Amino acid sequence: MSELSSEKRTTDLRERIRGLMPQVRADLYALTRIPSVSLDAFDPAHVEASAEATAALLRAEGLEVEIVREGGRPAVIGRRPGPPGSRTVMLYAHHDVQPPGDEALWDSPPFEPTERAGRLYGRGAADDKAGVMAHVAALRAHGDALPVGVTVFVEGEEEVGSDSLPTILERHGEKLRADAIVLADSGNWDVGEPALTTTLRGNVRAVITASTLDHGVHSGMFGGVVPDALMVLVRLLAALHDDEGNLAVPGLREGVAADLDYDEARLRRESGLLDGVEPVGSGSLLTRMWTKPSLTTIGIDAPSVATSSNTLLPTAAAKVSMRIAPDEDDLAAFERLREHVLAHVPWGARVEVELDERGAGFAADAEGPVYDEARAAFHDAWGVAPVDIGVGGSIPFVAAFAERFPDAAILVTGVEDPDTRAHGANESLHLAEFERVCLAEALLLARLGALPA
Numbered sequence: 068m069s070e071l072s073s074e075k076r077t078t079d080l081r082e083r084i085r086g087l088m089p090q091v092r093a094d095l096y097a098l099t100r101i102p103s104v105s106l107d108a109f110d111p112a113h114v115e116a117s118a119e120a121t122a123a124l125l126r127a128e129g130l131e132v133e134i135v136r137e138g139g140r141p142a143v144i145g146r147r148p149g150p151p152g153s154r155t156v157m158l159y160a161h162h163d164v165q166p167p168g169d170e171a172l173w174d175s176p177p178f179e180p181t182e183r184a185g186r187l188y189g190r191g192a193a194d195d196k197a198g199v200m201a202h203v204a205a206l207r208a209h210g211d212a213l214p215v216g217v218t219v220f221v222e223g224e225e226e227v228g229s230d231s232l233p234t235i236l237e238r239h240g241e242k243l244r245a246d247a248i249v250l251a252d253s254g255n256w257d258v259g260e261p262a263l264t265t266t267l268r269g270n271v272r273a274v275i276t277a278s279t280l281d282h283g284v285h286s287g288m289f290g291g292v293v294p295d296a297l298m299v300l301v302r303l304l305a306a307l308h309d310d311e312g313n314l315a316v317p318g319l320r321e322g323v324a325a326d327l328d329y330d331e332a333r334l335r336r337e338s339g340l341l342d343g344v345e346p347v348g349s350g351s352l353l354t355r356m357w358t359k360p361s362l363t364t365i366g367i368d369a370p371s372v373a374t375s376s377n378t379l380l381p382t383a384a385a386k387v388s389m390r391i392a393p394d395e396d397d398l399a400a401f402e403r404l405r406e407h408v409l410a411h412v413p414w415g416a417r418v419e420v421e422l423d424e425r426g427a428g429f430a431a432d433a434e435g436p437v438y439d440e441a442r443a444a445f446h447d448a449w450g451v452a453p454v455d456i457g458v459g460g461s462i463p464f465v466a467a468f469a470e471r472f473p474d475a476a477i478l479v480t481g482v483e484d485p486d487t488r489a490h491g492a493n494e495s496l497h498l499a500e501f502e503r504v505c506l507a508e509a510l511l512l513a514r515l516g517a518l519p520a
């Protein structure tokens with residue numbers, strides 16, 4: 068396509084998206100009003116309702132829609148073929164949401180979408196009902212002239228770990244097969260600064276249990292001779308980091324994050340680090356957060372301070388959550404952790420290290436024609452080129468798609484910005500930014516439709 072017609076296409080789609088936004092926003096409000104929390108403790112009828120609402124939105128765009136259940140919450144699959152010989156693009160989002168948490172912390176009710184100062188507040192207003200609506204907006208922008216085949220897949224249990232996703236991919240995978248996959252559940256680098264998320268860390272959770280006695284005994288009588296379980300456990304946990312605070316488990320992979328501007332002041336502001344407390348680890352801050360392994364003790368089974376007594380504890384346990392480099396093998400990483408812990412056991416104590424949960428990370432092959440078109444579409448929508456970012460956390464479904472569709476280009480996009488507070492109180496969506504997200508996706512479909520096979 069000539070440069071001139073490409074510019075005209077951008078202008079046309081920009082105007083069309085602008086005209087569509089009032090209805091797109093109205094539909095987003097309606098979706099956000101449905102309290103579709105997928106946790107077991109919440110009424111599953113609301114997740115059913117959000118699946119139905121999502122299905123209706125897709126049907127209205129001419130997609131053939133079905134709601135599938137494979138033992139978990141309902142997912143919505145909608146398909147519409149493109150012109151003969153055209154590429155197929157899969158568009159992913161999720162219609163379930165996190166619980167609202169303490170409603171007293173919200174400035175407006177979580178399930179009553181409310182606009183303030185250019186942002187839309189509500190649980191799911193960003194994560195990820197805006198992702199659903201970005202896909203719908205892109206479809207609407209193309210109307211009857213959809214340039215590619217499209218499969219929309221909207222999951223209903225992302226916030227509880229996508230347990231039935233592997234089964235859905237196994238049973239319905241053929242319907243979901245695509246040349247490019249757009250996973251709209253991440254975010255941009257900042258307002259006005261678009262990004263593609265090209266790496267995610269994996270996660271390995273393990274439970275370390277230490278035992279030294281077959282029953283608790285008086286700490287005054289035997290203390291000083293008989294080691295207690297907590298004494299052992301504390302030493303094992305301390306052996307997991309070096310003096311700088313780097314993870315001390317040897318043999319784990321680590322990568323280098325993209326060179327973006329992120330300073331200690333921003334880290335302090337975003338994390339709430341107390342004055343005088345130093346960051347740990349070595350390497351750039353983003354490398355430490357995105358591409359190096361880290362480990363957090365997330366729980367300890369030991370007597371509480373309130374119920375403590377003068378007893379040598381026979382058994383104590385800790386659960387650790389280890390984030391691993393994007394390209395690390397999760398099972399191999401667990402083995403390294405286990406060996407390291409067992410190599411540091413003092414005084415012949417009995418120690419077990421058990422795998423609790425694991426999930427691989429993701430490192431996109433962020434090159435090739437689909438990525439080129441995505442970068443160009445983002446550039447057209449924002450006026451600046453997107454940056455590659457990482458996410459320190461793990462999104463298990465990304466690895467599941469990468470494994471099931473190894474030949475598809477996977478683009479992780481999204482509507483979030485640094486103030487979104489997904490999962491927190493006062494979650495919100497930047498509305499002007501949301502319009503650019505919708506435009507970028509409409510432009511991407513146009514570009515992929517114009518790309519020679």
Ligand SMILES: [Zn+2]
Nearest residue numbers: 194195225252
């Ligand atoms: Zn999400």
